[in-house]
Amino acid sequence: MRARHALAAQALDVRVEPGRKFWGWAGRTLGAPARTTTGQPAWLRLVSAPEDKASGKL
Known part of the structure; x- marks a missing residue:
């Protein structure tokens, strides 16, 4: 999921703030x-x- 999140950021051309990722409901969202x-x-x-x-x- 972390790897796919990074790929999504790259594809959408956004920079994610380092160290500030939050897991959501039952680990299904990041x-x-x-x-x-x-x-x-x-x-x-x-x-x-x-x-x-x-x-x-969801």
């Missing part, structure tokens, strides 16, 4: 404060779910 290339604050959250539950509630 979020962190981030900054865009222009310095705007953002939040990057990755959700992991089985394919058949991808469109349901």
Whole structure:
């Protein structure tokens, strides 16, 4: 999940603040404060779910 979070940050061209990652519900989400290339604050959250539950509630 950490590796995929880093790949998502790279793909979206945001910089995640080091050491500030937060695990969410049942370890299915990983979020962190981030900054865009222009310095705007953002939040990057990755959700992991089985394919058949991808469109349901978390």
